[in-house]
Amino acid sequence: DADVTQTPRNRITKTGKRIMLECSQTKGHDRMYWYRQDPGLGLRLIYYSFDVKDINKGEISDGYSVSRQAQAKFSLSLESAIPNQTALYFCATSDPRGFLSTDTQYFGPGTRLTVL
Amino acid sequence: GQNIDQPTEMTATEGAIVQINCTYQTSGFNGLFWYQQHAGEAPTFLSYNVLDGLEEKGRFSSFLSRSKGYSYLLLKELQMKDSASYLCAVRDGGMRFGAGTRLTVKP
Numbered sequence: 221d222a223d224v225t226q227t228p229r230n231r232i233t234k235t236g237k238r239i240m241l242e243c244s245q246t247k248g249h250d251r252m253y254w255y256r257q258d259p260g261l262g263l264r265l266i267y268y269s270f271d272v273k274d275i276n277k278g279e280i281s282d283g284y285s286v287s288r289q290a291q292a293k294f295s296l297s298l299e300s301a302i303p304n305q306t307a308l309y310f311c312a313t314s315d316p317r318g319f320l321s322t323d324t325q326y327f328g329p330g331t332r333l334t335v336l
Numbered sequence: 337g338q339n340i341d342q343p344t345e346m347t348a349t350e351g352a353i354v355q356i357n358c359t360y361q362t363s364g365f366n367g368l369f370w371y372q373q374h375a376g377e378a379p380t381f382l383s384y385n386v387l388d389g390l391e392e393k394g395r396f397s398s399f400l401s402r403s404k405g406y407s408y409l410l411l412k413e414l415q416m417k418d419s420a421s422y423l424c425a426v427r428d429g430g431m432r433f434g435a436g437t438r439l440t441v442k443p
Contacts, residue, residue: 224378253431262340262423262435263379278430310378322367322386325431327378 224328239298243311251314252294256307301335340434356409358424371423
């Protein structure tokens with residue numbers, strides 16, 4: 221079983237629609253992240269959460285919101301989707317007490333979102 | 337600015353050695369990571385450097401010079417399955433990724 225799962229894996233939607241992407245993890249990590257990946261731009265951080273009561277904006281949070289429902293769940297919402305939010309979205313988790321205390325991030329399989 | 341730069345594409349031959357460079361600018365350095373990403377898949381962790389020097393892990397090695405803002409990933413005995421993108425990432429409070437280097441290994 222995958223440690224970090226994302227649903228849906230693919231989604232096509234229309235401009236103006238509200239979309240929620242979900243992430244679940246069984247790694248027991250406190251820290252969770254949402255990134256988007258665009259060709260030529262690499263991964264960019266949208267939001268991150270270091271525990272259930274902690275939410276922080278990343279590099280490109282405008283147009284997005286998040287909810288940390290539990291240690292294992294972190295959802296990303298697009299309140300009113302627009303075409304330039306078409307991208308590959310990744311969830312990641314980390315544990316600063318884990319592997320050599322490097323706080324290495326472990327990524328989910330990604331959600332490919334297309335906004336028409 | 338705070339940039340992370342790496343070559344866009346590289347090509348190498350099966351069995352050879354390839355070095356992928358990464359330069360970075362940051363106001364607060366707390367570690368450099370290399371990830372491998374096959375097309376359409378999630379990035380997977382390869383290596384981590386926080387002190388200057390070389391870290392070796394099987395066919396892969398990573399080097400860091402903090403004073404120069406420079407790292408490289410060295411891949412030895414290249415295999416066809418090594419064809420992938422390689423992402424350099426710097427932790428400086430948050431985590432910032434370079435755009436990635438797409439490596440193609442040819443027979």
